[in-house]
Amino acid sequence: MNIAALSNSIPVFVEIGVDWLRARRGREGVEVPLERAPEGRLTATARERVITALRSLVNAKSWLPRPRAWCAISSRGVSLRRLSLPDGDKDEFYQRLRLQVEAEFPLAPEELAWGWQPIGQPKAANGEPGRQEVLVAAARRELVADYHEIMQASGTHPVFTLAALARWHYCGQGTDSHGLLDVGDRQAELTIFENGVPTSSRLVFWNGTDAGGVAAASAGIQGQMVPGNGALTRLLLTGRGASSEFADRLSRALNHSCRCERVEVPAGRGDSAAVAGLAASQAQGHPPALTLGLAAAAPAGPRWSNGELKKWGVRGGVLAVALLLFPYAEALLLKPHLERKVAAFKAESERLTVIDREMDFLGDLKLSQPPYLDLLFLFSKSVPPGTHFDSLSLNSHGEVSLRGAFHDGQQVADFRNKLIASGFFTNVVVEEQVPSPDRQKVSVRVSALERSAAQMQVASARLLAEAKKEQKAEKAGNATPPPGTPAPGKESR
Secondary structure, eight states, X not given: OOHHHHTTOSOEEEEEOSSEEEEEETTEEEEEEOOBOTTSOBOHHHHHHHHHHHHHHHOOOTTSOOOEEEEEEOSTTEEEEEEXXXXXXXXXXXXXXXXXXXXXXXXXXXXXXXXXXXXXEEEOOXXXXXXXXXXXXXXXXXXXXXXHHXXXXXXXXXXXXXXXXXXXXXXXXXXXXXXXXXEOSSEEEEEEEETTEEEEEEEEEOOSOHHHHHHHHHHHHHHHXXXXXXXXXXXXXXXXXXXXXXXXXXXXXXXXXXXXXXXXXXXXXXXXXXXXXXXXXXXXTOOOSXXXXXXXXXXXXXXXXXXXXXXXXXXXXXXXXXXXXHXXXXXXXXXXXXXXXXXXXXXXXXXXXXXXXXHHHHHHHHHHSOOHHHHHHHHHHHSOTTOEEEEEEEOTTSEEEEEEEESSHHHHHXXXXXXXXXXXXXXXXXXXXXXXXXXXXXXXXXXXXXXXXXXXXXXXXXXHHHHHHHHHHHHHHHHSOOTTOOOTTOOOO
């Protein structure tokens, strides 16, 4: 075994499908059939069989770091969403993305294993902040947690991504709109790509015969030819069931509307298009852009080697030195920032002083403002019908002057008495009273002086109470039936 294998640095590439698990490490590979419970999770027998096979493949040394396992899972139970969010710094954008995921999916983010990748660059329009499009993939946490526990038990450190993206990387990373069909013995995984971004992924099941597989795949592909996806013109075929005969039959079943291209895949033990795509991506130094995040549980009974103890001792020493030097570094680094903060606080304090002074002025102005609306309401209640006002003057000194026309002198006297009884005025004087030539009206000029602000507030409250009583009396009068009206349920005789 070479030095890389002894140091556990050779990664493991795994594809977890519906019926099979394929894994490869270096030149060695394993294939394990999977058995699932009705809810889709692996049975206990299948879990033990997979752990045993992966342990023999990895042969990890307990005193060395765990090798990385790049795991591609099928689209069963995985949902894809394409979202557009306002761009911002990393923390704010992630918080907005988390809230959007909670709104888009029926489960909370804590109950999901989910990941995302950006699509292109942020786009701004009409001077507004740019919006970033992202692709989000999510599955139930229990599904990915089972796979995570299996990979941990086999001695690896797993990272999960979508098998469709790994196959797309293996097939050349096409940026046009096309389909990718991975054909198996009893099912196939169909993924639709638009401009290099997967928009939908589904499984197509059949009874295992070639004819049945072609019919089911044809129906599944035609089901994806909706106006939102457009018509597929190119379909890439991978998988061990994607023979040349299958490609020809599928092309004929689609009436040659979609060009079916078979992609050659390594046929060794543990090989698949997804495994080859993961290996090619890792060889180029490009890890999968979309990984499904899942908090790993701490392994039971960890064993510490001398190398790990030394490593953590060095880290602890560095941390202790950093804690000792941190207050001094903080004082030096944050001094300009704190000076700007203090200057901003002083400026804000001066501005608040001006605002408080203006607020006090407006409050005093409001308290000293005469109740003009109450006075006008009082005049409207006090004058008899047919009265005409030519002018009305109210000033801030409490002086009131009005000029109008009444029917006779008695109406003028009644009007004056009502003003005096209202409590709003201390002195009401009829300064001028001139009859018209036809003796039908009397032109009057009346002046009055308002009482103090406190007395006028009391008078305003009394006037409002009287108005409410009058409204209730009017409503009660309208509700009383006229005399002679029979009671409900009785006939008048």
